[in-house]
Amino acid sequence: MEAGKRERLTRDRVLSTALEVADADGIAAVTMRAVADQLGVEAMALYRHVADKDELLDGLVDSVVAEINDACRLLPMLQHPPDWRVVVRRRILTARTVILRHRWAPQLISVRGTLGPGLLEYFDHLCAEMIAGGCSIDLVHRAMHALGSRALGFSPELFVPGSAAADNADIAMDEMANFAEKYPHIIALASEMMAHDDASTVGWCDDQTEFEFGLDLILDGLEARRAL
Amino acid sequence: MEAGKRERLTRDRVLSTALEVADADGIAAVTMRAVADQLGVEAMALYRHVADKDELLDGLVDSVVAEINDACRLLPMLQHPPDWRVVVRRRILTARTVILRHRWAPQLISVRGTLGPGLLEYFDHLCAEMIAGGCSIDLVHRAMHALGSRALGFSPELFVPGSAAADNADIAMDEMANFAEKYPHIIALASEMMAHDDASTVGWCDDQTEFEFGLDLILDGLEARRAL
DNA sequence: ACCTGAACACCGTTCAAGT
DNA sequence: ACCTGAACACCGTTCAAGT
Numbered sequence: 260m261e262a263g264k265r266e267r268l269t270r271d272r273v274l275s276t277a278l279e280v281a282d283a284d285g286i287a288a289v290t291m292r293a294v295a296d297q298l299g300v301e302a303m304a305l306y307r308h309v310a311d312k313d314e315l316l317d318g319l320v321d322s323v324v325a326e327i328n329d330a331c332r333l334l335p336m337l338q339h340p341p342d343w344r345v346v347v348r349r350r351i352l353t354a355r356t357v358i359l360r361h362r363w364a365p366q367l368i369s370v371r372g373t374l375g376p377g378l379l380e381y382f383d384h385l386c387a388e389m390i391a392g393g394c395s396i397d398l399v400h401r402a403m404h405a406l407g408s409r410a411l412g413f414s415p416e417l418f419v420p421g422s423a424a425a426d427n428a429d430i431a432m433d434e435m436a437n438f439a440e441k442y443p444h445i446i447a448l449a450s451e452m453m454a455h456d457d458a459s460t461v462g463w464c465d466d467q468t469e470f471e472f473g474l475d476l477i478l479d480g481l482e483a484r485r486a487l
Numbered sequence: 488m489e490a491g492k493r494e495r496l497t498r499d500r501v502l503s504t505a506l507e508v509a510d511a512d513g514i515a516a517v518t519m520r521a522v523a524d525q526l527g528v529e530a531m532a533l534y535r536h537v538a539d540k541d542e543l544l545d546g547l548v549d550s551v552v553a554e555i556n557d558a559c560r561l562l563p564m565l566q567h568p569p570d571w572r573v574v575v576r577r578r579i580l581t582a583r584t585v586i587l588r589h590r591w592a593p594q595l596i597s598v599r600g601t602l603g604p605g606l607l608e609y610f611d612h613l614c615a616e617m618i619a620g621g622c623s624i625d626l627v628h629r630a631m632h633a634l635g636s637r638a639l640g641f642s643p644e645l646f647v648p649g650s651a652a653a654d655n656a657d658i659a660m661d662e663m664a665n666f667a668e669k670y671p672h673i674i675a676l677a678s679e680m681m682a683h684d685d686a687s688t689v690g691w692c693d694d695q696t697e698f699e700f701g702l703d704l705i706l707d708g709l710e711a712r713r714a715l
Numbered sequence: 716a717c718c719t720g721a722a723c724a725c726c727g728t729t730c731a732a733g734t
Numbered sequence: 735a736c737c738t739g740a741a742c743a744c745c746g747t748t749c750a751a752g753t
Contacts, residue, residue: 268736291727303728304737312727370594372646379670386672396679403676405701407642414635415643418600442607444614448631451624473633476708477701484704496717519746531747532718540746 268300270308274318281319286363317373323364324377327357331384343392344478350385351474355412365413385410394485402481409474416466496528498536502546509547514591545601551592552605555585559612571620572706578613579702583640593641613638622713630709637702
């Protein structure tokens with residue numbers, strides 16, 4: 260769908276269109292041909308603005324990270340934070356709000372080892388906050404490993420309820436009897452989750468609550484080792 | 488390369504060959520045609536034993552998980568463990584030894600939400616160990632979220648040193664001056680890592696040490712909340 | 716019953732040709 | 735200078751044909 264006069268193609272237009280496609284139809288739908296179609300242009304035209312598909316995907320990561328950094332810049336300065344944890348926690352949860360707008364981003368960030376200026380800036384600020392809070396460089400280093408992707412606001416869920424898990428649940432219905440025999444603790448877990456399934460949770464687990472629980476677990480552990 | 492007489496094709500032969508290809512050349516090299524070639528057979532012959540490529544990849548995950556469960560079964564019973572943490576920790580580190588033999592597995596496990604019998608067994612035993620150690624069902628539930636993929640022995644590294652990171656390091660050499668100005672804390676981190684680069688570490692970070700640090704951080708945090 | 720061959724739809728990418 | 739069209743190599747997959 261080319262709207263009105265044909266605008267000149269730019270790298271930014273290519274990337275923002277690719278981002279639209281990803282937001283709408285997932286990362287798998289981001290093909291050179293699909294992005295070109297959306298721009299009302301032939302696939303080969305894109306190659307004047309990105310070297311290849313890898314560079315396009317890296318560009319998508321950069322876009323999301325830029326959005327994270329923008330959001331973090333809007334955070335008000337905390338004058339007398341009681342602890343480095345509250346400021347680090349706030350930054351990470353801010354990153355998370357951006358990640359939640361682009362659900363495809365975690366997978367893309369995980370799979371590509373690309374460390375662009377945006378990510379460097381994000382992690383530099385994160386490290387700065389820890390150091391300002393009295394953490395040693397060594398602890399900061401270990402913190403980055405311990406946090407992993409959680410530092411960027413997401414923790415890859417091993418099983419996404421609704422994909423294959425949901426299908427399996429249907430199949431399991433047939434043999435629910437020996438299922439309960441074979442995996443009694445999983446069943447206990449599942450019923451506990453059902454019980455907690457009140458209005459405040461979306462589906463089985465409330466991801467945000469779980470994310471914050473895991474995050475605080477790590478931050479508290481780090482603080483304990485800092486104050487050792 | 489078809490060795491001697493043409494053996495009959497079986498699902499197991501297809502899966503174990505696919506696993507060989509993945510171990511040798513990475514998960515991207517696992518194509519229907521490549522696996523078939525390795526078996527000295529045409530690509531379409533595989534479709535009699537796996538429904539499609541998705542099922543083949545799920546089969547690969549199942550194989551690795553089966554290997555994990557086999558390894559866990561060999562663990563000797565601990566008669567008087569001081570704590571649920573030591574037994575959970577041991578199971579997870581055992582899973583990790585298997586994962587390290589199949590570096591492509593983490594990505595595959597993360598991206599597919601498949602919860603087969605093997606994974607159910609693994610998690611059932613893991614939950615059992617926590618419950619036997621005095622953890623509430625609620626805590627076990629939260630532990631699974633907090634651990635995430637770490638429960639299976641891996642935590643996805645955000646930046647793999649040696650891939651794009653290494654390339655960036657070369658490029659950064661050109662502008663090392665303003666790099667240090669723009670990301671002073673990252674530089675501090677990097678030099679700290681260099682300093683620790685003795686014989687016991689492979690490259691910048693010793694992954695095993697970092698994995699265990701993060702794991703213990705979470706286990707200790709959970710124990711603290713259990714004993715509350 | 717089991718495997719093959721040719722074909723289709725889709726992908727990233729190259730390259731010569733158009734304007 | 736910028737975009738197009740046809741083509742190539744590779745992928746998963748279908749289907750009729752071979753043995």
